[in-house]
Amino acid sequence: MTSAPPSHGGDRVWAAALARCQDNELLDFSASISPFGPSAGVVQAIQQALPRLPHYPDPQYRVLRQALGTALGLAPDWLLPGNGSAELLTLAARMLGDCSEVILVTPAFGDYFRALTGAGVPIRRLVWDVFQPFPWEKLKELGDGRRGLILNNPHNPTGALLPRREILPLLERFAWVVADEAFMDFLPPPEQESLLPELPNFPNLIVLRSLTKFHALAGLRLGFAGAAPQVLTQWQNWRDPWPVGVLAEAAALAAIEDQAFAQKIWRWLPPARGELEQGLNALPGLKPLPGAVNFLLVASAVPVPPLQEALLKNHRILIRDCLSFPELGDRFFRVAVRTPAENQRLLAALGECL
Ligand SMILES: Cc1ncc(COP(=O)(O)O)c(C=O)c1O
Numbered sequence: 262m263t264s265a266p267p268s269h270g271g272d273r274v275w276a277a278a279l280a281r282c283q284d285n286e287l288l289d290f291s292a293s294i295s296p297f298g299p300s301a302g303v304v305q306a307i308q309q310a311l312p313r314l315p316h317y318p319d320p321q322y323r324v325l326r327q328a329l330g331t332a333l334g335l336a337p338d339w340l341l342p343g344n345g346s347a348e349l350l351t352l353a354a355r356m357l358g359d360c361s362e363v364i365l366v367t368p369a370f371g372d373y374f375r376a377l378t379g380a381g382v383p384i385r386r387l388v389w390d391v392f393q394p395f396p397w398e399k400l401k402e403l404g405d406g407r408r409g410l411i412l413n414n415p416h417n418p419t420g421a422l423l424p425r426r427e428i429l430p431l432l433e434r435f436a437w438v439v440a441d442e443a444f445m446d447f448l449p450p451p452e453q454e455s456l457l458p459e460l461p462n463f464p465n466l467i468v469l470r471s472l473t474k475f476h477a478l479a480g481l482r483l484g485f486a487g488a489a490p491q492v493l494t495q496w497q498n499w500r501d502p503w504p505v506g507v508l509a510e511a512a513a514l515a516a517i518e519d520q521a522f523a524q525k526i527w528r529w530l531p532p533a534r535g536e537l538e539q540g541l542n543a544l545p546g547l548k549p550l551p552g553a554v555n556f557l558l559v560a561s562a563v564p565v566p567p568l569q570e571a572l573l574k575n576h577r578i579l580i581r582d583c584l585s586f587p588e589l590g591d592r593f594f595r596v597a598v599r600t601p602a603e604n605q606r607l608l609a610a611l612g613e614c615l
Contacts, residue, residue, distance in 0.1 A: 273579070280573040287573075290596040290607055291581035293417070293444070293556040297529070297600075298477025299512070300522040306515035307481075313507040320502050325510055329485055332517050333457055338490040341497070342513065344504040346443055346471040346484030347372055352496040353411075353439045353467050353486070354380040360409035360436050366396065368586035370417050370441065382409070388588055391419050391550060391558070397427050404434025411439045414454060415447075418583060418595045420552020425454045432463045439467045443484075446475035447554040449527045457487050464489045474555070475526065476516045483509045483516075530555060534598045540608040541596075545615055555598045558583075564591045568614055576610040 272291070273284035280287060326337035333340070343349040354376035357363050362383040365373055368391070377384050387403065389396050400410070410431060414423040432438050440456045448454075456468050468487040473479040483505065486493065505513075516522075538557060541549040546562030561568065565582045572578040580596050583589035596607065 276573055276579040279570065280577045280579075282577055286577055288576075288578045288599075288603060288606060290599065291579045292479065293554075293595075293597045294474050294479055295447075295477045295526055295555065296597075296603065297525060298475075298522070299481075300476070300516070300519050302519045302522065303476060303478070303512045303515045306511045307508050310508050310511035313511075316507065318503050318505060318507050318510050322505065322510065325505075325513055328514055328517050333487075335457065335460065335487065336490075338493065339460055340485055340487055341493040342483070342485045342505045342510070344484075344509075345473055345479075345482040346441065346469045346486075347376075348482075348500070348504055349469050349484055349486040349496075350376045350439075350441070351379065352499060353469065354382060355499060356467065356492060356495070357382050357409040357411075357437050357439070361405075361407040363409040363411060364400065364403050364435075365411055366400070366413075366416075368418060368583070368588045369411070370413055371585050373411050373413075373441075377411075391589075395421065395423060395427070400431055401434060404431055406434065407436055409437040409439070410435040411441065413441045413443075414456075415442075415444045415552075415554045417444065418556070418558045418581075418586060418589070418593075419550055420554050420556055420558060421550075422448070422452075422454055422553035425456060425459075428454075428456065429459070432459070432466055435465070437465050437467065438463070439469065441469045443469065443471035444474060444554040445470065446523070447526065447530060460487050460489070464492075467492065472513060472516055476512075476522075478509075478512060478516070481509050481512055483513055485513075529600075530598060533601055533604060536601060537596070537598055537604045537608070540604070541611075544608070544611055547611070547615070556595055557598065558589075558593060558595050561592050561594060563615065565594045566591060568611075569594065571614040572610055575614065576606075578607055578610050580607075 277284040329340045330337040362385045367386045472483040538549045548560040549557045580594045583593040
């Protein structure tokens with residue numbers, strides 16, 4: 262195996278080799294995952310599900326779909342669990358195969374390119390200068406009824422929250438719209454701009470959600486899609502049976518119920534992000550962009566790769582360089598918001614390295 266620089270955050274094996282330590286000794290700001298999870302309730306649910314290991318999960322995931330539906334105010338057949346939202350993105354890309362091309366506003370999450378290329382779907386980039394407003398007008402012009410669109414809301418890597426009122430007119434103009442809402446849970450419900458409630462109004466809408474970030478279950482793999490029942494039935498015919506194991510199923514049920522955990526995240530995030538943003542702003546040559554969720558994109562006056570290397574070698578701290586986003590290049594990095602003490606460690610280390 263080569264040890265090429267990673268194209269996702271959270272490549273702990275690569276980072277640990279560079280930092281000459283075990284991966285559990287790293288302080289990982291590169292993957293935007295809640296520092297508090299998984300919750301005790303989720304861990305307990307996984308433990309209690311261990312006796313179910315000899316059995317296959319329900320191939321229809323009836324109990325989980327019912328629980329998701331109750332939590333989200335949708336009928337269960339509009340929702341489908343998956344092996345992380347990445348699995349569901351692969352299926353969504355295949356669904357977009359009848360589009361003339363699919364528009365990606367870039368910089369964009371790299372996995373969209375993987376999924377669309379794998380499905381043989383032509384991609385058109387609409388480049389967004391992240392210091393400028395989101396290109397809504399350009400998107401409207403591109404909507405010709407035959408193209409598809411993948412939107413990421415809140416947007417990774419900028420953290421921008423896109424208003425639902427701007428997205429809704431696009432649903433009339435594109436053959437398919439996929440809304441990747443992997444980070445939406447980090448906003449309390451009144452502040453969310455989710456398109457899930459719009460599903461019954463738009464048969465061409467697909468919403469992807471992840472439980473791996475908010476509930477810190479990246480290693481378990483867990484997400485769900487919202488779409489019209491005929492779309493989801495098609496996906497079940499395409500994919501392997503049982504992509505969500507019994508442990509992930511049990512974890513999902515517990516996670517959906519855990520309101521106390523959600524409240525804790527919503528209380529922690531705004532002040533922790535505010536402090537981190539202020540601290541980054543106070544460092545020479547760094548300019549964080551305003552972000553709505555649990556990570557910040559930071560413009561850097563100095564090239565990031567040597568900074569990333571110094572943080573790893575001297576402090577065992579991993580930040581996400583943005584080399585895999587060609588529009589951003591080597592003068593941006595992304596950091597997750599972690600606990601106040603960990604954020605201070607990052608700021609102190611950055612102060613030393615800069
Ligand atoms: C924007 C975005 N969508 C989807 C995913 C994939 O998440 P999951 O772990 O649910 O497959 C990620 C993971 O980094 C992401 O950043």
